[in-house]
Amino acid sequence: MNELLRRLLFLPPQASTLARDIDGLHYFVIISTMLGALLVTVVGGWFLIRYRRAYVDAHPDEYDVQARPPLWMKIAAVGSLFLLFVIWWSIGIRQYLELRVAPEGALEIYVTAKQWMWKFAYPGAARTISVLYVPAGRPVKLILTSRDVIHSFYVPDFRIKQDAIPGRYTTEWFEARSPGVYEVLCTEYCGTGHSMMRGRVVALDPGDFDRWLGGADLETPLAELPPQQYDPPWVVGQTARAPEVDPVVIGERVAETQGCVRCHSIDGTPHIGPTWAGLWGSVVPLASGDTVIADGAYLTESIMDPMAKLHRGFPPLMPSYLGKIRPAEVAAILAFIQSLRDVEAQPAPPPATRDGGAP
Numbered sequence: 236m237n238e239l240l241r242r243l244l245f246l247p248p249q250a251s252t253l254a255r256d257i258d259g260l261h262y263f264v265i266i267s268t269m270l271g272a273l274l275v276t277v278v279g280g281w282f283l284i285r286y287r288r289a290y291v292d293a294h295p296d297e298y299d300v301q302a303r304p305p306l307w308m309k310i311a312a313v314g315s316l317f318l319l320f321v322i323w324w325s326i327g328i329r330q331y332l333e334l335r336v337a338p339e340g341a342l343e344i345y346v347t348a349k350q351w352m353w354k355f356a357y358p359g360a361a362r363t364i365s366v367l368y369v370p371a372g373r374p375v376k377l378i379l380t381s382r383d384v385i386h387s388f389y390v391p392d393f394r395i396k397q398d399a400i401p402g403r404y405t406t407e408w409f410e411a412r413s414p415g416v417y418e419v420l421c422t423e424y425c426g427t428g429h430s431m432m433r434g435r436v437v438a439l440d441p442g443d444f445d446r447w448l449g450g451a452d453l454e455t456p457l458a459e460l461p462p463q464q465y466d467p468p469w470v471v472g473q474t475a476r477a478p479e480v481d482p483v484v485i486g487e488r489v490a491e492t493q494g495c496v497r498c499h500s501i502d503g504t505p506h507i508g509p510t511w512a513g514l515w516g517s518v519v520p521l522a523s524g525d526t527v528i529a530d531g532a533y534l535t536e537s538i539m540d541p542m543a544k545l546h547r548g549f550p551p552l553m554p555s556y557l558g559k560i561r562p563a564e565v566a567a568i569l570a571f572i573q574s575l576r577d578v579e580a581q582p583a584p585p586p587a588t589r590d591g592g593a594p
């Protein structure tokens with residue numbers, strides 16, 4: 236019955252312990268409204284025929300136009316509506332409490348939403364981005380907040396959805412029934428990147444999860460994930476493994492998430508801003524006529540206060556990132572730019588010809 240209705244309503248798999256109860260309520264609401272609609276239709280139809288004008292006119296003596304419904308009928312009508320309310324309310328409050336109150340001893344994971352990604356912090360020092368690792372068969376409590384606007388953490392397969400609100404902590408909990416990969420969506424419109432604000436819950440075998448939290452390698456389960464759907468975790472701290480804390484890799488990732496690469500090329504092709512290929516250590520001609528060596532100090536200044544020194548031949552389009560990226564991220568970007576030191580740069584076209592013809 237459950238499975239039939241689930242398929243009939245095109246609901247996703249019931250992958251959490253709560254999912255079935257929530258679907259049960261869903262079925263109850265749908266079935267009772269359908270029965271209600273059916274009742275109204277049948278009674279209305281019967282009235283339509285039984286009391287049609289031609290019949291009533293032909294049999295005036297059969298009708299008492301003064302008739303009023305007896306008291307018992309009024310009480311029954313009001314009473315059954317009230318009963319319906321009480322039944323729904325008691326089912327609802329039970330499920331609400333079950334949904335809201337995490338069981339004792341649930342694993343607590345902090346979730347920070349920001350435009351446009353999810354960050355997860357586990358007990359200990361483990362951190363991941365976009366991919367939430369949890370043990371299957373154990374309750375997990377999420378404590379959510381947002382760094383910017385309202386987002387909403389939604390896992391359709393688990394039937395859980397909760398807003399993440401800046402300056403506030405909200406919670407939700409779930410227990411994945413079995414190991415697997417489940418989709419995470421943001422369901423609060425949060426800006427231009429909203430539709431890309433996706434993630435995954437990877438429910439691991441509890442033993443695997445403990446090993447992962449302890450810093451062990453997890454090649455097998457992760458390798459099974461479809462590659463195009465899987466966003467590799469950025470793990471720092473206790474569970475850090477060499478390739479993931481390589482600042483060059485992090486820098487490249489930050490440059491992508493922050494949108495730097497929309498204006499800066501990394502392969503030397505001309506773009507809106509100066510290419511990063513071969514930039515590190517080069518002599519930069521400035522709009523003021525001076526030159527400057529592109530070292531860490533100059534590059535940091537260019538990111539935080541881009542108007543202070545303008546690269547000659549480029550429009551003053553670069554936005555300031557002061558307060559928008561953390562010092563560690565700046566350092567990672569610098570490491571990334573440094574790694575592009577030996578990439579051959581092509582001469583940047585003067586702005587006037589940029590629209591005129593392809594170089």
Ligand SMILES: [Cu+2]
Pocket residue numbers: 348351385386387421422423424425429432
């Ligand atoms: Cu969002």
